Amino acid sequence: MKKDHKDVSMAVIxxxxxxxxxLKELMEKDVTRISSKELSGMIGFTASQIRQDLNxxxxxxxxxxxxxxxxxxxxxxxxxxxxxxxxxxxxxxGNLGQAIANYSNFEKKGFHVLALFEKNPRLIGLKIRDVxxxxxxELEEFAKNxxxxxxxxxxxxxxxxxxADQLVKLPVKAVWNFAPVDIILPENIVQENVxxxxxxxxxxYLLKMQRDEQQNP
Amino acid sequence: MKKDHKDVSMAVIxxxxxxxxxLKELMEKDVTRISSKELSGMIGFTASQIRQDLNxxxxxxxxxxxxxxxxxxxxxxxxxxxxxxxxxxxxxxGNLGQAIANYSNFEKKGFHVLALFEKNPRLIGLKIRDVxxxxxxELEEFAKNxxxxxxxxxxxxxxxxxxADQLVKLPVKAVWNFAPVDIILPENIVQENVxxxxxxxxxxYLLKMQRDEQQNP
DNA sequence: TAGATTGTTAATCGATTAACAATC
DNA sequence: TAGATTGTTAATCGATTAACAATC
Numbered sequence: 001m002k003k004d005h006k007d008v009s010m011a012v013i014x015x016x017x018x019x020x021x022x023l024k025e026l027m028e029k030d031v032t033r034i035s036s037k038e039l040s041g042m043i044g045f046t047a048s049q050i051r052q053d054l055n056x057x058x059x060x061x062x063x064x065x066x067x068x069x070x071x072x073x074x075x076x077x078x079x080x081x082x083x084x085x086x087x088x089x090x091x092x093x094g095n096l097g098q099a100i101a102n103y104s105n106f107e108k109k110g111f112h113v114l115a116l117f118e119k120n121p122r123l124i125g126l127k128i129r130d131v132x133x134x135x136x137x138e139l140e141e142f143a144k145n146x147x148x149x150x151x152x153x154x155x156x157x158x159x160x161x162x163x164a165d166q167l168v169k170l171p172v173k174a175v176w177n178f179a180p181v182d183i184i185l186p187e188n189i190v191q192e193n194v195x196x197x198x199x200x201x202x203x204x205y206l207l208k209m210q211r212d213e214q215q216n217p
Numbered sequence: 218m219k220k221d222h223k224d225v226s227m228a229v230i231x232x233x234x235x236x237x238x239x240l241k242e243l244m245e246k247d248v249t250r251i252s253s254k255e256l257s258g259m260i261g262f263t264a265s266q267i268r269q270d271l272n273x274x275x276x277x278x279x280x281x282x283x284x285x286x287x288x289x290x291x292x293x294x295x296x297x298x299x300x301x302x303x304x305x306x307x308x309x310x311g312n313l314g315q316a317i318a319n320y321s322n323f324e325k326k327g328f329h330v331l332a333l334f335e336k337n338p339r340l341i342g343l344k345i346r347d348v349x350x351x352x353x354x355e356l357e358e359f360a361k362n363x364x365x366x367x368x369x370x371x372x373x374x375x376x377x378x379x380x381a382d383q384l385v386k387l388p389v390k391a392v393w394n395f396a397p398v399d400i401i402l403p404e405n406i407v408q409e410n411v412x413x414x415x416x417x418x419x420x421x422y423l424l425k426m427q428r429d430e431q432q433n434p
Numbered sequence: 435t436a437g438a439t440t441g442t443t444a445a446t447c448g449a450t451t452a453a454c455a456a457t458c
Numbered sequence: 459t460a461g462a463t464t465g466t467t468a469a470t471c472g473a474t475t476a477a478c479a480a481t482c
Contacts, residue, residue: 036463052466064462
């Protein structure tokens with residue numbers, strides 16, 4: 001029996017994509033089995049943590065043997081929901097929106113981009129890898145009779161909340177926000193923020209720390 | 218006396234940019250003072266956590282009053298090192314590299330993009346907001362006599378480690394990696410990864426969970 | 435001054451690590 | 459079988475929350 005989604009902590013969930021990535025690499029190297037200890041060596045988590053993490057979802061290993069790489073990869077793919085298909089729309093067809101639309105790996109994993117939406121007339125009408133850039137005013141009409149799972153916000157901060165509200169009305173089930181603001185969404189909508197500046201500011205902090213340490217050792 | 222950088226946990230550090238962002242918003246609304254309780258209401262951390270976080274770096278508040286918004290903003294900017302100037306180079310001038318080069322907010326915060334580097338001849342010679350796109354083979358020569366603080370990797374996975382190695386040789390002090398692989402760097406180099414697919418996969422997981430819950434309530 | 439709110443210590447909670455019996 | 463390694467429970471560690479005296 002597969003136990004899934006009990007109440008697994010977000011800390012564990014955020015490690016799953018890394019397992020997924022590493023197992024993929026192992027498969028490409030034709031490694032067929034791996035122990036938690038070996039995996040620990042390459043992934044940087046303790047062997048204990050790896051076993052704990054995996055056991056949130058089921059016993060995928062075998063005592064005395066370890067884990068079958070291919071099987072574990074398949075399981076984690078399933079746990080992450082990568083065996084499903086998702087329809088997405090991207091709002092904002094600037095460089096970032098285009099970058100995401102162009103990222104063919106997402107398509108491979110089942111994330112299909114239906115269209116990009118823009119207000120800049122220069123961009124409307126373009127095609128990004130066969131995906132049309134449409135007028136933002138057409139969004140509501142476009143989404144009728146379609147099931148849109150994920151809305152991606154690639155606009156500037158000023159428009160992000162407006163766009164979020166429009167997406168919620170479609171409705172979408174999740175919002176992937178790249179604008180550097182904290183948008184407000186209904187509780188039941190999955191929200192994931194990618195605040196690039198936060199990440200850059202952490203670099204800045206760490207560089208400053210390093211500099212200070214060199215001065216006062 | 219300002220206590221900085223003792224051994225503040227990464228959990229705290231990763232919250233700092235969010236304080237920074239919210240305080241900016243408050244300043245724009247001409248709010249001059251705020252209590253940890255009020256801030257808690259808008260930012261979603263407990264008041265207790267906010268006070269704990271800030272006290273890692275010093276006592277910026279005043280009993281009975283709260284915090285001076287503008288002063289706290291300035292302090293957090295300083296703690297994050299945003300009062301410094303950083304030179305950056307971006308390797309990979311595709312949509313993502315261009316998006317980052319175009320992001321004028323970074324420039325405002327002191328992150329100056331010296332140049333982008335590309336191997337695709339169609340892109341070499343372009344200018345992104347006055348920033349030239351140069352041949353990747355010119356990187357080493359270009360960096361001579363220049364102090365490059367941050368190298369940004371916007372290439373595909375295949376080239377990411379090579380590029381990282383080149384950046385380390387320049388040298389750079391930090392690597393900001395957008396390729397969906399785990400690159401290996403010397404210990405003393407600051408590394409920050411933005412794995413977009415990880416973020417998307419977490420959305421996928423949460424959507425799947427939500428679906429499952431609706432079926433087995 | 436009285437009221438409000440911090441800074442800080444103590445208590446709780448949760449996540450990570452260690453240990454080991456189960457078992458392949 | 460003996461050796462290896464898991465799954466799982468217990469111990470530890472760290473982070474968050476609660477409480478309250480200090481003080482503006």
